[in-house]
Amino acid sequence: MKDKLIHMRDKLNDISRRNRSIRMLKLYNKWSFDLTELDGLADEVVSKSIVEKVIKQSKSAIVLLKPSVNDEKSMVVSRKLTDLNRNMKGIEEETGVHDFYLGFPFLSGTLADGTFFQAPLFLYPVRLEKNHVNLQKWVLNLDEGGPQINRTLFLAFKKLNSFTFTEDFFEKASEVAKSYDYKAWLTFLKEREMKVNFIPCGLSKLKEYKKEDIPEVANLTLLENAVIGNFPQGSSSLVKDYDALIELSEESTLGLAGELVAPDDHVRIEDEDIEEEFNRENLDILNLLEADGSPEILKEDRSNFTIQILSVILFVMHKGNMAA
Numbered sequence: 001m002k003d004k005l006i007h008m009r010d011k012l013n014d015i016s017r018r019n020r021s022i023r024m025l026k027l028y029n030k031w032s033f034d035l036t037e038l039d040g041l042a043d044e045v046v047s048k049s050i051v052e053k054v055i056k057q058s059k060s061a062i063v064l065l066k067p068s069v070n071d072e073k074s075m076v077v078s079r080k081l082t083d084l085n086r087n088m089k090g091i092e093e094e095t096g097v098h099d100f101y102l103g104f105p106f107l108s109g110t111l112a113d114g115t116f117f118q119a120p121l122f123l124y125p126v127r128l129e130k131n132h133v134n135l136q137k138w139v140l141n142l143d144e145g146g147p148q149i150n151r152t153l154f155l156a157f158k159k160l161n162s163f164t165f166t167e168d169f170f171e172k173a174s175e176v177a178k179s180y181d182y183k184a185w186l187t188f189l190k191e192r193e194m195k196v197n198f199i200p201c202g203l204s205k206l207k208e209y210k211k212e213d214i215p216e217v218a219n220l221t222l223l224e225n226a227v228i229g230n231f232p233q234g235s236s237s238l239v240k241d242y243d244a245l246i247e248l249s250e251e252s253t254l255g256l257a258g259e260l261v262a263p264d265d266h267v268r269i270e271d272e273d274i275e276e277e278f279n280r281e282n283l284d285i286l287n288l289l290e291a292d293g294s295p296e297i298l299k300e301d302r303s304n305f306t307i308q309i310l311s312v313i314l315f316v317m318h319k320g321n322m323a324a
Helices: 002-010 035-041 047-055 072-095 151-160 167-176 182-190 239-249 255-261 269-287 295-323
Strands: 032-034 062-065 100-110 116-131 137-142 221-223 227-230
Touching (some): 035 047, 035 072, 047 100
Antiparallel strands (some): 032 227, 062 137, 100 116, 100 221, 100 227, 116 137
């Protein structure tokens, strides 16, 4: 059942080139902020220190900026952070979704269909907040959930490049992401037959592209970029509810939801006649759909039908949680 729930959750992911989790070619204030912009405001490079603290999961607030009215550059940066924070709060209030992370490091290259991508390898959940204690300052606080690999990007690899990634891969990646170790990251990818080029040169600003400058062909390359912002890991607020069901599925059968996801696990011997009649009726319904009648398409239709019904249940759960 767990595998089926994971499959359904992953179908909510938007793996189109519009998704910033796959293709970040330009930085917009309301969606992202490059941490290297902070380096120009201090005598030392602060971006690397911030990244290290996030990776090491610092329990105290991580200071980004202490704006001063006497320093115009710091006020410009503060306004950028204000735009970003305001947009993220608005999205969370409207949808309940907070897809805000430190993306680091980045991967770039071209997918099998020729699409150029530039996106984070790992995502670290954080919250951007303005601390009003004493002097105002912008800080990052760790958010719930631990480091993770950019699942949306790797689902694109899976679909377009025919790679196979098991749940064990994603779980191990979460552990690898907890250490600031380029060699370990490159080895991890190489073991999955992903040869990645890497030339260490220190943190640098993310390269932005105009349409005419986008490479037609590019090798898989690891980039030392660090960006905080919105990196969607699902196109629906139901993703977190699926995560909750996945966790619960390890301890229970999930009742009605479980029957929809894995009906074979809930059929009792005395219910065989009822189940046969139920399947026959549903087959009649599916035969009315515009399909060629092949087992593969009928199977996909049933899967989509189950996802739609389960999504309704999750939607009701989600609204109930928000009301509470």
